[in-house]
Amino acid sequence: MALYVYSIAAKGHPQRLDGLNGVGTRPAPLRSVTAGALSAVVSDISEEIRPKRRDLLLHQEVQERLMADGPILPLQFGYIASDDDAIQDVLETNADKYLDALQRLEDCAEYHVRVSQEDEEPLLQQILQDSPQAADLNERIRAGDPDPQLPLALGELVAREVEARQESLAAGLVQALLPFAREHVAHPPTGNDFLNLSLLVPEKQKEDLLTAQANLGREIGGGVGLRFAGPLPPYSFV
Incomplete structure (x- = not known):
């Protein structure tokens, strides 16, 4: 059998x-x-x-x-x-x-970290504040400029900014979390996630990791969801 x-x-x-x-x-x-x-x-x-x-x-x-x-x-x-x-x-x-x-x-367990853009509005508003080019394109569209290329140009610029900012945030989060892990594996993000990370965390680092999670959750700002799962069996490290 x-x-x-x-x-x-x-x-x-x-x-x-x-x-x-x-x-x-x-x-x-x-x-x-x-x-x-x-x-x-x-x-x-x-x-x-x-x-x-x-x-x-x-x-x-x-x-x-x-x-x-x-x-x-x-x-x-x-x-x-x-x-x-x-x-x-x-x-x-x-x-x-x-x-x-x-x-x-x-003495290790796996912790799974996912980060997603749950609400894009705060990020879009920040881009319009920080990028004079995006602010100008947006203002021209709102003022009724008939140029059909303006929405496309604004959309492409904003998409590049969103990707760059998410990549930067993801890299910063990884660097903040790695000190608590013996090993890590970055998985391809899915859905709205832009970070999908597995950490192999020693038991003695567990409480420090959870404290860091709480601090990072407060620091990353509105519109971004930080989700932790664990302790889990170490599937990603076998």
């Missing part, structure tokens, strides 16, 4: 998973597959797994339960192995790499 794989940990990890069953329409008990110094947490599965809400939440709950007792290498949702032998082969082949990664992640 195929196996759904949740996470990899050191053989000595306590893996306290009482009360949890696996993903799927017929949930099977969680168990371990061990090879050498490593162990994988798995459950039997007899179906093609899909990202349903219940299963996504259960996958995350398993990771968080494991993470509370020591470092883990969390797998993304949906990883399937053919059988115990296949998992043991992977653990044995990659033992040195996995053990190094577990040591690197010791």
Whole structure:
């Protein structure tokens, strides 16, 4: 029977998973597959797994339960192995790499930072105040200048300014947050976000990071949303 794989940990990890069953329409008990110094947490599965809400939440709950007792290498949702032998082969082949990664992640968690432009009006007003060229174009349009190129020229100028200011703000936020992280990964922004950042934060830096978050939230001004999520399993650093 195929196996759904949740996470990899050191053989000595306590893996306290009482009360949890696996993903799927017929949930099977969680168990371990061990090879050498490593162990994988798995459950039997007899179906093609899909990202349903219940299963996504259960996958995350398993990771968080494991993470509370020591470092883990969390797998993304949906990883399937053919059988115990296949998992043991992977653990044995990659033992040195996995053990190094577990040591690197010791006493750390992932924090996810997103920054978005929730309201453009304050930023647009600031651009009109700071840019004489933008202010002139805007005034000519408001005064009824019939030149059809004016709105296009203003739109392009404002778009360049918005991009430049967001890039500058994002760079400043990254520099302010990096001192609290052992490692970081910048992801491509999506939607209205212009910063999508993962931080690997040691436990001893957690409170300082949260204090910095609160201070930055007050400093960045209106119209910008700063969102933190964590502590999370370190998916971005496996």
